Amino acid sequence: MQYITLDTETDFDGWRKAARSLVLHHVPPSDVTWTVKGGEADLFAPQAPSPMLEVNEGTFNVSGKFVELAQAAILHRDPQRFAILYRLLFRLKDNHDLIEVATDPDVAQVTAMARAVHRDEHKMHAFVRFREIGRERQAHYVAWFEPEHHIVELAAPFFAKRFADMPWSILTPDLCAHWDGHALSFTSGVSRREAPSEDRLEETWRRYYASIFNPARLKVKAMQAEMPKKYWRNLPEASIIKPLIEDAERMTGAMIANAATDPHKPQKRPEAPMKRKTAADDLETLREEAAHCRACHLYKDATQTVFGEGPKNANIMLVGEQPGDKEDLAGHPFVGPAGQMLDRALEEAGVDRKKVYVTNAVKHFKFVPRGKIRLHQKPNTPEIRACRQWYEREVSAIQPELIVAMGATAAQSVFGKITPIGKTRGRLIDLPDGRKALVTVHPSYLLRLPDPEAKVLEYQRFVEDLKIAAGLQRKAAHAA
Amino acid sequence: MDVQRKLEILADAAKYDASCASSGTERRDSSDGKGMGSTAPGMGICHSYAPDGRCISLLKVLLTNACNYDCLYCVNRASSNVPRARFTIDEVVKLTLDFYRRNYIEGLFLSSGIIRSPDYTMEQVVSVARKLREEHHFRGYIHLKTIPEADDALIAEAGKYADRLSINIEMPQETSLQQFAPEKDVRAIRRTMGRLRLKLDEAEENRATKTKAKPQRFAPAGQSTQMIVGADSASDHTILHTSANLYGAYRLRRVYYSAFSPIPDASRALPLVQPPLLREHRLYQADWLMRFYGFDVGEIVDDSAMLPLEIDPKLAWALRHRDRFPLDVNRASREELLRVPGFGTRTVERIIATRRTTTIRLADLARLHVPRNKALPFIVLSDPRPPPPRLDEARLVERFKPKATQLGFGF
Numbered sequence: 018m019q020y021i022t023l024d025t026e027t028d029f030d031g032w033r034k035a036a037r038s039l040v041l042h043h044v045p046p047s048d049v050t051w052t053v054k055g056g057e058a059d060l061f062a063p064q065a066p067s068p069m070l071e072v073n074e075g076t077f078n079v080s081g082k083f084v085e086l087a088q089a090a091i092l093h094r095d096p097q098r099f100a101i102l103y104r105l106l107f108r109l110k111d112n113h114d115l116i117e118v119a120t121d122p123d124v125a126q127v128t129a130m131a132r133a134v135h136r137d138e139h140k141m142h143a144f145v146r147f148r149e150i151g152r153e154r155q156a157h158y159v160a161w162f163e164p165e166h167h168i169v170e171l172a173a174p175f176f177a178k179r180f181a182d183m184p185w186s187i188l189t190p191d192l193c194a195h196w197d198g199h200a201l202s203f204t205s206g207v208s209r210r211e212a213p214s215e216d217r218l219e220e221t222w223r224r225y226y227a228s229i230f231n232p233a234r235l236k237v238k239a240m241q242a243e244m245p246k247k248y249w250r251n252l253p254e255a256s257i258i259k260p261l262i263e264d265a266e267r268m269t270g271a272m273i274a275n276a277a278t279d280p281h282k283p284q285k286r287p288e289a290p291m292k293r294k295t296a297a298d299d300l301e302t303l304r305e306e307a308a309h310c311r312a313c314h315l316y317k318d319a320t321q322t323v324f325g326e327g328p329k330n331a332n333i334m335l336v337g338e339q340p341g342d343k344e345d346l347a348g349h350p351f352v353g354p355a356g357q358m359l360d361r362a363l364e365e366a367g368v369d370r371k372k373v374y375v376t377n378a379v380k381h382f383k384f385v386p387r388g389k390i391r392l393h394q395k396p397n398t399p400e401i402r403a404c405r406q407w408y409e410r411e412v413s414a415i416q417p418e419l420i421v422a423m424g425a426t427a428a429q430s431v432f433g434k435i436t437p438i439g440k441t442r443g444r445l446i447d448l449p450d451g452r453k454a455l456v457t458v459h460p461s462y463l464l465r466l467p468d469p470e471a472k473v474l475e476y477q478r479f480v481e482d483l484k485i486a487a488g489l490q491r492k493a494a495h496a497a
Numbered sequence: 498m499d500v501q502r503k504l505e506i507l508a509d510a511a512k513y514d515a516s517c518a519s520s521g522t523e524r525r526d527s528s529d530g531k532g533m534g535s536t537a538p539g540m541g542i543c544h545s546y547a548p549d550g551r552c553i554s555l556l557k558v559l560l561t562n563a564c565n566y567d568c569l570y571c572v573n574r575a576s577s578n579v580p581r582a583r584f585t586i587d588e589v590v591k592l593t594l595d596f597y598r599r600n601y602i603e604g605l606f607l608s609s610g611i612i613r614s615p616d617y618t619m620e621q622v623v624s625v626a627r628k629l630r631e632e633h634h635f636r637g638y639i640h641l642k643t644i645p646e647a648d649d650a651l652i653a654e655a656g657k658y659a660d661r662l663s664i665n666i667e668m669p670q671e672t673s674l675q676q677f678a679p680e681k682d683v684r685a686i687r688r689t690m691g692r693l694r695l696k697l698d699e700a701e702e703n704r705a706t707k708t709k710a711k712p713q714r715f716a717p718a719g720q721s722t723q724m725i726v727g728a729d730s731a732s733d734h735t736i737l738h739t740s741a742n743l744y745g746a747y748r749l750r751r752v753y754y755s756a757f758s759p760i761p762d763a764s765r766a767l768p769l770v771q772p773p774l775l776r777e778h779r780l781y782q783a784d785w786l787m788r789f790y791g792f793d794v795g796e797i798v799d800d801s802a803m804l805p806l807e808i809d810p811k812l813a814w815a816l817r818h819r820d821r822f823p824l825d826v827n828r829a830s831r832e833e834l835l836r837v838p839g840f841g842t843r844t845v846e847r848i849i850a851t852r853r854t855t856t857i858r859l860a861d862l863a864r865l866h867v868p869r870n871k872a873l874p875f876i877v878l879s880d881p882r883p884p885p886p887r888l889d890e891a892r893l894v895e896r897f898k899p900k901a902t903q904l905g906f907g908f
Contacts, residue, residue, distance in 0.1 A: 114853070114854045115854075117850040117851060117853065117854060118850075118851050118854055118855055119847040119848075119850065119851045119864065119865055120851050120855065120857060120858075120861035120864045120865060121855075121864075122864070125864040139542070142537075142542055143542045143543055143544050143545075144544070144545075145600050146599060146600060146601065147598065147599045147600050148599070149598075149599070158598065158599070160600070175535075176600075177528070178526035178527065178528045178535050179526060179527065179533070179534060179535040180527075180533060180598070180600075181526070181527040181528050181529075181530055181533065182527060182530060182531075182532065182533050183533070183598065198530075216599060218595055218596070218599060220501070221500075221501050221504065221592075221595075222596065222599070222601050224501055224504060224505050225504055225505075225508050225556070225596075226545065226547065226553065227505075228504070228505045228506075228508035228509040228512070229508045229509075229511070229512045229547060229553060229557060230512070230547035230548055230549055231512050231513070231547075231549045231551075231758055232549075233758040233759050233771065233772055234549040234550070234551075234756065234758055234772050234774055235548055235549060236548070236549055236550030236551075236774065237548055237550070238550070239546075239550025239551075240546040240547065240548050240549070240550050243543065243546050243552065244545065244546040252545065254545055258548055261547075261548050262548045265548065269759060269771070272759040272760065272761055272763070272769070273759050273769045273770070275761075275762070308684070317671070318742050318746075320684075320687045320688060320690070320691040320746060321684060321687065321688050321691070343695070345691065345746075346691035346692070346694055346695050346746075346747075347691070347692075347695060348688065348691070384745075386741050386742055386744070386745035386746075387745070388744075388745065389744060389745060389748060390745060391745045391746060
């Protein structure tokens with residue numbers, strides 16, 4: 018039998034050194050007894066511990082996951098932890114993958130211990146309550162805490178980083194941690210009497226605690242699951258938990274019984290009229306009206322109406338299909354990737370973007386949510402038809418000479434019927450009202466082309482189409 | 498009025514806001530010796546719990562509970578007879594620092610009634626955060642409520658100081674907002690959420706591209722929102738559909754569901770009954786299924802528009818899709834395992850790691866922390882005997898329903 022004595026309850030290095038040499042000497046776990054110096058003596062232990070076994074040549078590796086688990090589990094208060102860890106280590110030597118087997122009893126036990134330690138550490142971070150000694154500036158903050166496991170050294174650095182600018186001490190029965198503003202130090206445990214018993218802010222804190230509690234939703238079990246009673250004796254707010262619970266039903270009943278005030282008459286927000294105006298449209302009025310459009314159901318899930326933008330006297334009007342994700346969020350047409358593509362092509366074709374009015378055939382974003390993204394959906398004919406009134410009114414407000422329809426949806430709106438792009442693309446077409454129309458592809462079509470060569474070719478064609486618009490713009494500038 | 502009394506009024510006024518998390522932000526501390534505070538990466542710290550089961554992690558107060566608006570569901574509405582108070586900026590700053598020093602809180606969650614104008618109100622809220630960060634070098638968590646339609650520059654500044662920004666959608670459907678909060682405009686709320694998302698995206702892109710200039714910080718813990726459940730007639734399907742839309746459109750970190758609870762001096766137009774806490778709980782479970790388990794809204798609330806109250810939504814789904822079960826735990830894919838009642842995401846990870854080296858048996862369920870009763874009808878393990886309950890049993894659902902008990906508060 019090997020008798021190993023560790024220096025302290027949390028002596029991981031000592032355990033590691035001993036365990037390593039025991040494993041290398043093939044000492045089976047049943048032949049080892051672990052004790053801690055000054056701890057409860059093992060009844061059968063000899064007066065002096067066994068001499069440390071010489072470490073042979075050779076070494077062995079265990080996974081980092083085991084080391085991580087062991088460092089935490091060794092802080093558990095269970096006196097058997099050293100033996101359990103050694104048993105697992107002994108088995109791991111020949112079976113590296115064992116640590117991943119969650120159903121193995123040793124792995125499960127060590128994992129549970131490590132978890133309990135981390136939970137206790139987390140609770141210490143949360144439930145330590147400092148009390149001020151002396152007044153600010155020279156104040157010292159002292160807390161009393163009773164951890165379940167040996168976690169003071171583990172938990173202390175958190176407080177040092179958080180309360181770096183104030184001197185504090187956390188006193189516990191096992192070990193006390195101190196921070197002087199520069200370094201952490203530890204002294205042995207003390208009794209509760211050593212800790213200050215109150216703080217000038219505790220009454221304020223209790224008032225806050227009582228006010229933030231909603232008596233109509235009492236869920237005492239949920240509270241206790243997260244804040245077990247064992248922590249209550251050191252929480253200043255705990256003294257009012259019982260009276261708050263006892264009073265909750267009465268308070269809720271009173272609220273329900275006294276429900277007697279008359280609601281104010283709801284003041285209706287003035288809704289924009291949806292009926293069509295006969296007079297010529299002012300662009301700003303149109304924009305405001307369109308913001309409330311409910312002509313189809315697309316408004317429901319979209320963020321906002323994305324109305325056209327550009328100068329009132331533009332002689333060219335570009336019509337796209339519908340706003341995309343980014344346009345929907347920003348509220349402006351053509352600001353996403355397709356918009357950047359359009360800007361580049363316009364510049365290359367020699368069209369002055371600032372003199373062009375840009376809009377979409379459908380003014381709400383149509384999509385289906387797929388987890389964290391919104392998948393663009395093509396608008397259908399009823400939606401295009403419902404939105405067409407805005408397009409028509411934009412045309413009558415701007416009076417453009419040329420309307421460029423980009424993509425099939427836009428063409429459908431411009432011509433008032435389904436119009437294939439292939440046949441009409443790239444030439445000026447007379448519209449019934451005397452304006453000219455030009456049909457081309459939508460810039461997002463170019464973005465979607467998978468073949469890089471086709472992409473370049475199609476982009477060139479797109480620029481060529483826009484050059485027709487550029488020619489017209491130059492002519493108009495000349496005439497003016 | 499002394500600060501303590503103000504605190505009582507303004508904390509009372511803030512308690513109906515469910516969002517109080519302090520998680521998901523960047524890692525910060527004060528080990529440089531300048532100022533105070535830190536943020537925990539990953540999970541937040543709850544410093545206390547109230548008897549309503551909710552955690553207290555932040556000092557959650559209103560700057561003022563005076564409000565121009567008259568939203569029926571709100572305790573602070575203009576026509577309510579509750580006592581009014583207003584903190585000065587310095588009072589909130591001092592309270593936050595004093596509470597923080599004693600480790601009562603993780604930081605501040607500041608909201609406000611809307612007074613004068615959205616810009617004025619937002620400016621006041623931002624001032625508190627600015628003072629905490631710039632004058633006191635406070636490194637703790639700050640959550641600010643965004644006022645809809647506040648100026649873009651103020652929103653940008655709020656994002657510079659805050660960890661999280663939020664704006665409440667309030668009602669799951671537009672029509673109820675019109676009915677209960679006629680002065681609030683759901684379009685304005687959505688526009689603000691959209692602007693926040695664009696700013697969040699921009700900050701993320703800046704972080705991803707390495708430049709010498711320090712990227713402009715913007716709310717590293719993202720944005721969240723809250724919906725009130727049970728005040729209007731919206732079905733669970735409507736609520737979850739709205740949530741799915743909000744997650745997809747604005748990349749919200751969280752949608753909080755707040756069971757409408759009786760408020761002092763309430764309006765007659767609202768149902769003054771015990772809040773539907775169980776319904777709220779089921780909605781959170783369903784929300785979880787959407788975010789972490791790959792469920793679609795349509796799958797969660799299938800044939801009826803409401804989630805069943807007596808069993809959880811995943812179990813309800815499994816009972817509707819018995820043809821897909823039982824699954825062989827030792828063979829099924831990750832996606833399939835995630836659909837087994839009683840299997841959490843961590844359980845599934847552990848099962849997948851474990852079965853690489855060994856087979857999983859009935860006796861192992863306890864070590865995997867799987868509730869036997871719930872999972873057993875839906876799985877097959879490597880044991881020779883098939884599990885006792887049969888999937889085609891008509892009364893299978895009875896197995897899972899809680900036993901009838903006397904109503905009351907357990908303590």
